[in-house]
Amino acid sequence: MNTAPATDPTAAPSWTVGDVTVHRIDEVPLPPATGAWLLPDATPDLVTRQDWLRPQFADDSGILHLDSHSFAFTLDGLRVLVDTGIGNGKQRANPAWHDLDTDYLQRLTAAGFPPDEVDLVILTHLHADHAGWNTQKVEGEWVPTFPRARYLTSRTEREFWAGYDMEEAREQMFRDSVIPVEEAGLLDLLDVPAAGVDLAPGLRLLPTPGHTPGHVAVVLTSGGRRALITGDCIHHPVQLAHPAIGACVDIDPQQSEASRRTLLGSLADTDTLVLGTHFAPPTAGHVLTHQGTYRLAPVPADAH
Template identity: 70%
Template structure:
């Protein structure tokens, strides 16, 4: 069992909305070279600001799996659902995981039955895993009172895509049970985005997958953005051309990343990375011909 103290969570304030980081697990060091092959140790080591939080002193990336929980417009919202427990996975680091994620989510004030809305940035294995949990040998929705939302473009792409055995398994245990329960809603996300709750907008950020969306939070004149996988790691702030080995359209992914970073740079908007290690969040600052992430520390919240 991979554990963390369930009595605390960490959050950032965007106006009146507190965004809580719900930790699942730190991913092993070999994740970086596999996921972002262009982020060699020499490339990473050239940027002092990445150390020690985002990379170690040898230039090896630190990468985490986490989700975010918040309340907006009277709705209790979860953004992505991580890798999940007890699932058959081709990636050894994700296979049959056993974490206390649900205890951490509950300790942060979001017990599964209380969640109203689950926003899925895309339908990759490490973002849909806690969609379901096993009960009496069956995979059932973890959040039975929630509507699960993802992009219509995303779901329709996978419906017409020839999937290998690993992805077929993932859909079988983590997507189809939610659909079969009638809980999955598909939304159209035009270029300017679509509002799904007061202060919450889904923005299309395609490339990693065709229907990938990011989540924009607005409250009290402040804004934040949860990246999903349009940006995997802060090294991509310095090198937007570095892409992921699993980007479906690498050129589109890079264009999306450049446009997004350029739009956020020097605005004060908070960026929260779904795979960024602690401190997890920060502001985009122009740095030379590219950008860097200026960290914003989280505030611990102790449960009563």
């Protein structure tokens, strides 16, 4: 079994956005080989030219740092979890995701989000490393981890995969992490128009298609402050400097790049806090214009 290193679960990093505290719930750092596989055009030479990426987001040899984590926050009494990581005990083709045994649920609980008290689970898209903790194994069966929550994803996303000729590994992910939620009647599909859609006051989904057809980013507004959770529209800060760099698993690379450029253009030189779903610590930052494209100015987590 693939066991992640234990960390203090009471130390969930967090950021203040107006009256809301956004917690990062760590699952596991991804192996060094992940970056070269996921973003093959982010060559070491290209990465090392961006001094601002070091040391947090890349090492001196140009190897990218990537993590798997979720974000959780409470908004007007609504306990929200954005993406659910890889999950424990899942049979996965990717060795880094296979049969994990992490303390993710303990960290989530310690941050104030016991699984049976989560109200809303937002899935930016239906990939194995974003939907894995949708379920956990109980007495040999995969059951929803968050039994009183509504799980939410875009209708476009679910309908695309329903009509897709899946390979066995993806079929397995749907069998263990999506279909049990549907069978429990907990999955809601939402139409997300081009302008986005409000889920609640201060909580909005923004369409960022391309990585998958129904991919969404999550926008949080409180007390005059704003944050955006990227999902996989942006995997790594190197894509700020080179927005044309896409992921090897993008369904529509051209659309993915267009979504990324539009999003970055809207974020640049604003006070919107960007929270990267795979960004290594410090995870968050502001997008600044830089040498014709952009860079990330890191914002460390709040001191506890």
